[in-house]
Amino acid sequence: MVRTVPACLLPIGGPALHSSAVTHRQYEPSIRSGLPVFVLALVAVLLLGVVWTTVTGGDEELAAPADTEAPAADDTQGSAEPTVVTAAGPDTSVATDDSVPTTNAPVTLAPITGFRFETVAEGLQQPTAIAAPPGDDRLFIVERIGRIKLLRADGTVADESFLNITDRVLANGIEQGLLGLAFHPDYGTNGRFFVYYVNKDGQRTLSEFSVSTASPDQANRESEKVFFSYPQPEGSTDIRHYGGGLNFGPDGYLWVSVGDGADSRDQGQDPNTIFAALLRLDVDSGDPYGTPIDNPFANGGGAAEVWAYGLRNPWRFTVDHETRLVYVGDVGQGAREEINVLAIDGDAGANLGWANVEGTLCFFEGDCDPASYHLPTIEYDHDKGCSVTGGVVYRGTAIPELDGHYFYADWCNQWIESFLLEGGVVTDERDWTAEYNQAGQPNGFGNDSDGELYVATFGGSVVKLVADRG
Numbered sequence: 001m002v003r004t005v006p007a008c009l010l011p012i013g014g015p016a017l018h019s020s021a022v023t024h025r026q027y028e029p030s031i032r033s034g035l036p037v038f039v040l041a042l043v044a045v046l047l048l049g050v051v052w053t054t055v056t057g058g059d060e061e062l063a064a065p066a067d068t069e070a071p072a073a074d075d076t077q078g079s080a081e082p083t084v085v086t087a088a089g090p091d092t093s094v095a096t097d098d099s100v101p102t103t104n105a106p107v108t109l110a111p112i113t114g115f116r117f118e119t120v121a122e123g124l125q126q127p128t129a130i131a132a133p134p135g136d137d138r139l140f141i142v143e144r145i146g147r148i149k150l151l152r153a154d155g156t157v158a159d160e161s162f163l164n165i166t167d168r169v170l171a172n173g174i175e176q177g178l179l180g181l182a183f184h185p186d187y188g189t190n191g192r193f194f195v196y197y198v199n200k201d202g203q204r205t206l207s208e209f210s211v212s213t214a215s216p217d218q219a220n221r222e223s224e225k226v227f228f229s230y231p232q233p234e235g236s237t238d239i240r241h242y243g244g245g246l247n248f249g250p251d252g253y254l255w256v257s258v259g260d261g262a263d264s265r266d267q268g269q270d271p272n273t274i275f276a277a278l279l280r281l282d283v284d285s286g287d288p289y290g291t292p293i294d295n296p297f298a299n300g301g302g303a304a305e306v307w308a309y310g311l312r313n314p315w316r317f318t319v320d321h322e323t324r325l326v327y328v329g330d331v332g333q334g335a336r337e338e339i340n341v342l343a344i345d346g347d348a349g350a351n352l353g354w355a356n357v358e359g360t361l362c363f364f365e366g367d368c369d370p371a372s373y374h375l376p377t378i379e380y381d382h383d384k385g386c387s388v389t390g391g392v393v394y395r396g397t398a399i400p401e402l403d404g405h406y407f408y409a410d411w412c413n414q415w416i417e418s419f420l421l422e423g424g425v426v427t428d429e430r431d432w433t434a435e436y437n438q439a440g441q442p443n444g445f446g447n448d449s450d451g452e453l454y455v456a457t458f459g460g461s462v463v464k465l466v467a468d469r470g
Helices: 037-056
Strands: 084-086 089-091 112-121 127-131 139-143 147-151 178-183 192-198 204-211 219-230 246-248 254-258 277-281 306-309 316-320 325-330 336-343 378-381 405-410 415-422 425-431 442-447 453-457 462-469
Touching: 112 147, 127 178, 127 453, 139 178, 139 453, 147 178, 192 246, 246 316, 254 316, 316 442, 325 405, 336 405, 405 442
Parallel strands: 127 442, 178 246
Antiparallel strands: 084 089, 112 462, 127 139, 139 147, 178 192, 192 204, 204 219, 246 254, 254 277, 277 306, 316 325, 325 336, 336 378, 405 415, 415 425, 442 453, 453 462
């Protein structure tokens, strides 16, 4: 139901009555005029009235007509602020100027007639990630070859890269390259951002850079501070499974997803290694970084950086600040793809089961008990797809009907689906394949600073979820 706001009643009033300066002498009666005395007396009375009006200024409040009820003082002063109704609910924080009576019309959205994914950029080199600093109207698009491109607010892609480290990035196969980007929560004041890439020696590398002091559209290439560089583990069988997702959580810490390095037997179930894990780092302390004191293994029993383990290749993940939930898309082996949801405040130290289990199926552990691990929230078999791409939660204002819905995709079959998690239960599942219209193999998702949702495709385009209304 759309609520409307009645127009404010304007105060009843009128222009003040002004009189010119009048003196008694101008109208002084003269006996020589020959006018009758009673006429002179009448004129004198009228003149006294004019003089009185001049003295008082004629600003007495006008009375309302006899058949009209005068508005109460509270009504004319707007004792209650007008309510502005938006799709997200009433806004009672509207500032008004009491000296100028105004009417705030309700902000309403027309019914949705359809959805579509609108192309906002194309011609990119296999974009892998999308990010935006808080409060910034630009969109930063990561290219696998080692560049970060800038999508301006006017919809144009800057010719010059925000960052170009192609000379430091190894981008062989389809899983190496520049893979992750996250901006410090205080980027607007400190200019710090973080990237995850595979360096020329084949090592997964986490580094910090800073924006150039000469231009906000340029990063300082020489400001790189390497946090870690790890080669593939000794038992690795391939140049795959690097992970590479980066996100800042509502706790202010940097979260990092790392794959098992194609060494599933020795890495997945070992919390003492940074492989096959979700890391949580304090980039505002330590050298080169600190570990939060409430990390599950901060005092032993595993690597201090590790927050959760038992992952295969957590290619993309997101941290929803409103619900404090972490959504992890973990690429499976040959039978299951999965979305795992973990609570920041309750699931520290979680073991997601790989490689003893794949989803809810036993893998290396023949006679396993899947319930002894943190089970996936969503899983699907390879009849439906072959490689999950973890997504993001929609938190935009353009489509408040989708607030809180998590979107994810399958890279092979080019479909997108979403669901809403309520009380730990998956609800409101939706298939967006028709709207996506095979825009390209979905490499990754991202939000702009307003929470709107974007998808980066392997073919080089970025599309935005848009609702048509009418």
